[in-house]
Amino acid sequence: MRNPGAPQKNFAGLFLPRNRHTAAGLPAAPKEVLSRMYQPVADCHLHTDFSPDSKTPAEETVRRAIALGLKHIAITDHFDPKHPEDFVGIADAAQYARTLSALKKKYEKDIYVSVGVEIGYMPFTEEAAAAFFDDPAIEYIINSVHVVSGYDCYNPAFYEGKTRDEAYGEYFAAVYDSVRAPYRFDAVGHIGYVERRAPYADRRIRYADFKEILDKIFDVIIERDKILELNTSTSIPDLVCIPTPELAEAYFRRGGRRITFSSDAHDTARIADNFAAAALVARDIGFTCITVKENGIYRDINI
Numbered sequence: 001m002r003n004p005g006a007p008q009k010n011f012a013g014l015f016l017p018r019n020r021h022t023a024a025g026l027p028a029a030p031k032e033v034l035s036r037m038y039q040p041v042a043d044c045h046l047h048t049d050f051s052p053d054s055k056t057p058a059e060e061t062v063r064r065a066i067a068l069g070l071k072h073i074a075i076t077d078h079f080d081p082k083h084p085e086d087f088v089g090i091a092d093a094a095q096y097a098r099t100l101s102a103l104k105k106k107y108e109k110d111i112y113v114s115v116g117v118e119i120g121y122m123p124f125t126e127e128a129a130a131a132f133f134d135d136p137a138i139e140y141i142i143n144s145v146h147v148v149s150g151y152d153c154y155n156p157a158f159y160e161g162k163t164r165d166e167a168y169g170e171y172f173a174a175v176y177d178s179v180r181a182p183y184r185f186d187a188v189g190h191i192g193y194v195e196r197r198a199p200y201a202d203r204r205i206r207y208a209d210f211k212e213i214l215d216k217i218f219d220v221i222i223e224r225d226k227i228l229e230l231n232t233s234t235s236i237p238d239l240v241c242i243p244t245p246e247l248a249e250a251y252f253r254r255g256g257r258r259i260t261f262s263s264d265a266h267d268t269a270r271i272a273d274n275f276a277a278a279a280l281v282a283r284d285i286g287f288t289c290i291t292v293k294e295n296g297i298y299r300d301i302n303i
């Protein structure tokens with residue numbers, strides 16, 4: 001059992017109070033202190049100009065990751081078949097795989113470049129997704145939910161006429177379906193995506209409000225040995241990651257141990273953004289490592 005008042009040694013040999021999280025989940029230490037506590041090693045969710053919402057060339061992403069000292073990245077551009085707003089993403093899977101595989105080979109002495117994709121789950125696209133993933137060069141797959149009830153959760157129309165609990169409930173029902181998808185995937189992306197553009201005065205997802213469905217989601221992730229990403233692309237001030245630290249802790253309590261850090265960066269400025277804070281949160285919960293996938297095998301890296 002935790003002793004709330006006991007100090008805990010951090011990564012720089014300093015000590016911070018055990019209760020170092022604000023209500024929003026952000027460690028109280030400033031960013032410049034946090035950055036000395038943890039050197040990011042891997043970023044497992046990056047977008048390039050193969051995605052419609054990024055203009056960054058893939059090689060520029062790789063070179064920036066190397067400059068930051070990373071040893072592993074997963075480039076995971078969007079593939080959202082039959083997206084209602086034509087936000088499909090990768091148009092030519094073979095060209096995509098060839099381009100990234102060439103970069104993987106070119107920079108293999110400096111960094112492991114995982115050829116990945118972020119699939120936008122929808123129930124009627126499972127066949128298209130399975131066909132896309134037939135290419136063995138695609139080695140790391142993030143399964144995410146963007147579209148619910150016919151609308152991307154970024155679209156204000158999704159929330160029209162719905163209470164917060166109704167909209168979020170629909171989203172989590174879709175996430176539950178997604179984690180049971182029959183196609184292969186490795187990680188579950190940004191649980192809490194629905195928070196980012198929600199119009200409600202209080203956008204926060206609280207575990208108690210959706211405990212039943214969240215527990216089901218976490219149990220399937222654990223049973224299927226998938227990775228839960230802690231995604232640092234958030235729009236709520238002082239929130240370190242989605243899922244929130246509270247939800248990540250609920251996953252841990254149910255036995256979940258596989259996590260990874262993901263920036264969801266669409267430009268080089270955000271690669272590994274706020275990973276020191278995410279690492280501090282993860283360690284406080286009890287996680288000791290992140291999981292990456294290399295050469296078809298999960299590899300754990302100490303936090």
